[in-house]
Amino acid sequence: xxxxxxVFDTLRELEGIRQALRRFDVxxxxxxxxxxxxVSDNDAVVTTxxxxxxxxxxxxSVVKDSLxxxxxxxxxxLKEGETYHRRERWNGQFTKTLKLPFAxxxxxxEARFSKGVLAIILPRAExxxxxxxxxxxx
Amino acid sequence: xxxxxxxxxKKEAETPETGERTRACRIxxxxxxxxxxxxxxxVIADMPGVDEKSxxxxxxxxxxxxxxxxxxxxxxxxRPVLSEYGTGDYQRVFTLSDEVxxxxxxxxxxxxxxxxxxxxxxxAKTRKIPIKAEGLGGLLxxxxxxx
Numbered sequence: 001x002x003x004x005x006x007v008f009d010t011l012r013e014l015e016g017i018r019q020a021l022r023r024f025d026v027x028x029x030x031x032x033x034x035x036x037x038x039v040s041d042n043d044a045v046v047t048t049x050x051x052x053x054x055x056x057x058x059x060x061s062v063v064k065d066s067l068x069x070x071x072x073x074x075x076x077x078l079k080e081g082e083t084y085h086r087r088e089r090w091n092g093q094f095t096k097t098l099k100l101p102f103a104x105x106x107x108x109x110e111a112r113f114s115k116g117v118l119a120i121i122l123p124r125a126e127x128x129x130x131x132x133x134x135x136x137x138x
Numbered sequence: 139x140x141x142x143x144x145x146x147x148k149k150e151a152e153t154p155e156t157g158e159r160t161r162a163c164r165i166x167x168x169x170x171x172x173x174x175x176x177x178x179x180x181v182i183a184d185m186p187g188v189d190e191k192s193x194x195x196x197x198x199x200x201x202x203x204x205x206x207x208x209x210x211x212x213x214x215x216x217r218p219v220l221s222e223y224g225t226g227d228y229q230r231v232f233t234l235s236d237e238v239x240x241x242x243x244x245x246x247x248x249x250x251x252x253x254x255x256x257x258x259x260x261x262a263k264t265r266k267i268p269i270k271a272e273g274l275g276g277l278l279x280x281x282x283x284x285x
Contacts, residue, residue, distance in 0.1 A: 034148070035222050036218065039218075040213070044219075049187070051249055052250065053249070076171060076180075081176050082176070083173070084173055085179075087171050087172075088170055088171065089182065089184050090184075101219060115186060115187050115249065115250045116184070116251060117187050
């Protein structure tokens, strides 16, 4: 084996490890709001932390395998003589689109908002469900 | 609403002040707004996953500690495919100045947002100090004595 081949192999291995790690590491910056996604054979669960928003004003739309969240939060309105000593909380509007690993049965999507955490359950479209294929022996 | 909620990341609390803990989870530092009003100081903290039962507010001497416990369970029989934020408890510690009326602090939690209203103590309220105008006579006298 040539020396350069070995270097490339090592690099490729490192890249593989890096990618494997990245899947479970929390990235340093993400598009707001940060979301977590879990998947099973039947559905996907998407959770996101958006405290203080009005759930009525939250817009969730699903097209095939993409999920779009749209919402906003108003900043506290200050009257005269009131000042901010610290201002760290987010405000304004956000839009985020997620690509799911499969198409979704859009009529059966459920969303719950509790304690500032939004959880969306997206059932897998029937055609996209994994199927067990039995092997016949002759 | 011109400004957009941009990239935001949960920050882990740097120094949990409670010493060693028996609960194995991360502690995050909630984002807060502090607003000073004429009569009160308002602290607003984003603590998603926390409700009125799982929040602890303690005031010891002049140290105000906010602690929120988050009970989170990952969906059963699911595997994670995207993980952009971590889940854990919240803690943040503030040092209050003497100007807060401790007995009248009010706390409410709604949709994962804690709102602490701390009325200012009587002595700390901004007072206008009246300035009396002196009579013209006094002013004249002063001028004369220097002349």
